Amino acid sequence: MSILLICCTAYAVSTIASDRDSQRPNILLMTVDNLGYGDLQIYNPQSKIVTPNLAKLASRGARLTQFYTASPTCTVSRACLLTGRIAQRHGLINQLPGLQGNYGVGLNPKEILIPQILKSAGYRTGCFGKWNIGFAKGSRPTERGFDEFLGNASGNIDYYRHVYNGKHDVYRGTAGKPVTEHHATGTYSSDLFADAAIDFITRHQTKQPWFCYLPFNAPHSPNRKNKLPGQINEWQAPPEAFARYGMSEKEADPKRRYLATVTALDDAIGRVLNCLDEQNATDNTFIFCFSDNGAFRLERKGIDMGSNAPLRSGGVTCWEGGLRVAAIASFPGVIAAGSVVDQPLWSPDLMITYANLTDAQLPRTRLDGKDALPVLSGKSPSKHQAFYFEFRKHAALRLGDWKIVRTKPEEPWQLFNLKGDPSETDDQSAANPDKLADLIREFKSWQAEF
Secondary structure, three states: OHHHHHHHHHHHHHHHHHHHHHHOOEEEEEEEOOOOOOOOOOOOOOOOOOOHHHHHHHHHOEEEOOEEOOOOOHHHHHHHHHHOOOHHHHOOOOOOOHHHHHOOOOOOOOOOOHHHHHHHOOOEEEEEEEOOOOOOOOOOHHHOOOOEEEEEOOOOOOOOOOEEOOEEOEEEOOOOEEOHHHHHHOOOHHHHHHHHHHHHHHHHOOOOOEEEEEEOOOOOOOOHHHOOOOOOOOOOOOHHHHHOOOOOOOOOOHHHHHHHHHHHHHHHHHHHHHHHHHOOOHHHEEEEEEEOOOOOOOOOOOOOOOOOOOOOOOOOOOOHHHHEOOEEEEOOOOOOOOEEEOOOEEOOHHHHHHHHHHOOOOOOOOOOOOOOHHHHOOOOOOOOOEEEEEEOOEEEEEEOOEEEEEOOOOOOOEEEEOOOOOOOOOOOOOOOHHHHHHHHHHHHHHHOOO
16 A cells, blocks of 8 residues: 555656646757848848748747847857856956867856756756857866757867867867767768757657757858868858859858858758757747857958948947847747847846746846846836946947947947947937936946946
8 A cells, every 4th residue: 555655656746747847948049150130131131141040930939139149259258148147247258268268267167057057947958069168177068067068169160170270179078078070071060060959859859848058150250270281261161052042162252152151050050940840849949049249340351251230340349230139039829920029138138037937046146137038028128227248448338228338448438329320320428418427327337346
């Protein structure tokens, strides 16, 4: 009798846990690397880049027009995303330099990351792609909350050879084991990471809720240090991506080669979305996709091909082109299909959003986000009062529709009304001294917290 009771009780508890897990949503978080705000036709109808899968994702959910990354550079942006904290709180305030920086400690090991809170809430967690926040022992993805990892430790790897600054740079698992089979076969990196995500989703879809972090390294610009002697430093894409434009793989124009690189990224994203459909997982998956920062506009010949139109400047600056990025969210039944969210949100919001969605326990540290789901679902306007940005000598603050910007600490602030001037062309500092003073006071209030 007692054995039967214990067995029945255990079965009941197991059933309740299984039912609970079946109701909790999966989470797919995709980042793309230096994609321009104006690269996608859903933001800029003048763009010639073919991205049907990102357009399809937006048609199933929301296109965000005022979404900000918390930093205009790769390393810091990723650290802010995963911690829910701006750089001045978590301490990783600059890009990790070269091999020494990328294979060092990077982000403070005491910082709590999104995968850690979701794993403690019963989620299976996987990371597939660009890490870029430290790869010393104790800093690797599977030591920071991810159950599984396949990706590159550093930044802009060669798309086929998977080399960063002359070092093979794709690894699997905790020990930092090099993945050489893909290096030998030359698997295109966007496909390599998409395949790993598809495998993860397929294996775990019917077992427990999952969190898949898929940080693509595309469409980051090519790096001469990653090339063989005599190899051309050019944008890379598979033959089928070039064929979509009627181009040869030997196309010499970097502007046209960039089109193929972004389309190849879109193809990889499309295969992941198709996997969700095939697994009947789409309706129970919260998908968020955004660019880690704006396209770089540094006027490097053959390199800076992305467009941030109609925004000003680009990556590594605090102009809108560096901070306001393309972002798409999908969650059927919660986020209206084909909607546009014209409310200010930013990347630190995702930590709190995921915790509220999954009943995960948030860290006790000071967070900089707010739950984005009421805004994405159209139930509430944004609760943000201000956004603070500082990177190297650049700084900015947005308060309501107003923004101040400076490119050096010693220069005067410029003031813009983003509602009517998203291109930041009409400096209002002289015409609105009271508003300028309000924003400067708010900027100093943020600084006083650090």
